[in-house]
Amino acid sequence: MEGVPLEHILILSALLFSLGVLAVITKRHAVVVLMGIELIFNAANLNLVAFSRFDPLLLQGQLFSLFVMVVAAAEAAVALAIVLRVYQLFKTANLNQVNHLSK
Amino acid sequence: MLFYIFALLAVLSGAYMVLTRNLLYAGFSLLVTLLSVAGIYVLLYADFVAVTQLMVYVGGVLVLILFGVMLSSRVHDQSVMSESVNKVWGTVITFLLIVGLCYTILHANLHMLPWLQTADADVLGPEKSTVHTIGIKLMTDFVVPFEVASLLLLIALMGAAYIATDKQKV
Numbered sequence: 523m524e525g526v527p528l529e530h531i532l533i534l535s536a537l538l539f540s541l542g543v544l545a546v547i548t549k550r551h552a553v554v555v556l557m558g559i560e561l562i563f564n565a566a567n568l569n570l571v572a573f574s575r576f577d578p579l580l581l582q583g584q585l586f587s588l589f590v591m592v593v594a595a596a597e598a599a600v601a602l603a604i605v606l607r608v609y610q611l612f613k614t615a616n617l618n619q620v621n622h623l624s625k
Numbered sequence: 626m627l628f629y630i631f632a633l634l635a636v637l638s639g640a641y642m643v644l645t646r647n648l649l650y651a652g653f654s655l656l657v658t659l660l661s662v663a664g665i666y667v668l669l670y671a672d673f674v675a676v677t678q679l680m681v682y683v684g685g686v687l688v689l690i691l692f693g694v695m696l697s698s699r700v701h702d703q704s705v706m707s708e709s710v711n712k713v714w715g716t717v718i719t720f721l722l723i724v725g726l727c728y729t730i731l732h733a734n735l736h737m738l739p740w741l742q743t744a745d746a747d748v749l750g751p752e753k754s755t756v757h758t759i760g761i762k763l764m765t766d767f768v769v770p771f772e773v774a775s776l777l778l779l780i781a782l783m784g785a786a787y788i789a790t791d792k793q794k795v
Contacts, residue, residue, distance in 0.1 A: 528735050528736075529730055530628070530632070531628075531665075532730045533727055533730055533731075534632045534665075536726035536727060536730065538636070538658070538662075539722070540719045540722045540723045540726070541639040541642070543718065543719060544643050544719040545643045547711055547715035547719075548643070548712055549643075549709060550707060550710055551648060551698075552697070553648060553690060553693045554648060554651055556690060556693070557642060557652065557690060558643075560659075560682070561642070564659065564662050564682075568662060568665065568666075571669050571674055572669060574669075574671065575671075576741050577740075578670070578755075578758075581759060584673070584674050584759065585759065587671075588673075588674060588677060589770055591681050591682070592681075592774040592777065592778060593774075593777065594681075594686065595681050596778055596781035597781075598686045598689055598690070599689065599781055599782060599785040600784055602689050602690070602692070602693040602785070603784070603785035603786070603788040605693055605697055606693065606696055606789050607788055607789060609697040610791065616707075
């Protein structure tokens with residue numbers, strides 16, 4: 523692993539981040555938008571872990587990425603509950619059609 | 626070498642997740658992406674983070690997302706397909722993001738950073754396990770964020786259960 527330069531890991535994380543942004547911009551189904559957000563979280567975590575390789579005594583990057591995972595899990599649970607509720611109310615999960623407050 | 630295989634897998638399945646219109650295919654290609662990222666964590670000497678990635682993302686979040694797909698669309702009709710909007714602008718913005726980020730990363734001269742030059746990558750010893758350090762750190766330096774995270778999880782799960790309850794039936 524010493525052979526892989528830090529720049530390549532950062533470029534991989536940049537690619538994953540851009541794909542997540544593309545999913546959030548172009549997709550209109552709420553669950554796919556959530557998948558894009560998860561991809562963005564993973565790109566950020568990859569950056570943190572990549573820099574944490576140079577900090578093996580304190581491991582602050584890895585600890586921070588663990589907390590990012592906790593917050594991502596909480597976010598996914600609440601967001602999917604909201605999606606299910608929206609689907610019960612509007613009979614669709616298309617974000618373009620969910621544009622008024624009550625039925 | 627193994628890193629580039631995992632990186633290729635992650636990027637290809639991430640791109641397939643964005644390009645496919647079927648929600649279930651998108652979910653399963655997200656699974657491949659998360660697994661490859663876990664493999665890259667192992668290669669970066671982050672064994673505990675890799676196992677947590679497997680358990681939390683692959684075992685938890687992805688199953689939750691697949692439940693979300695199955696509960697908010699019917700697999701056999703058109704509702705499992707998601708149409709794409711803003712294709713041109715989305716592609717332009719993504720392309721600009723990739724170019725800008727890669728330009729910044731390649732011109733940042735990361736190896737000139739003083740704390741990267743002085744870093745000793747072999748201090749972990751022959752086992753290269755981070756579990757011991759992470760356990761000690763979570764109970765000493767990071768004990769407040771650790772407890773706050775447990776509270777956050779409890780509140781989020783209670784809130785999710787409350788939101789998802791069907792109020793007409795109860």
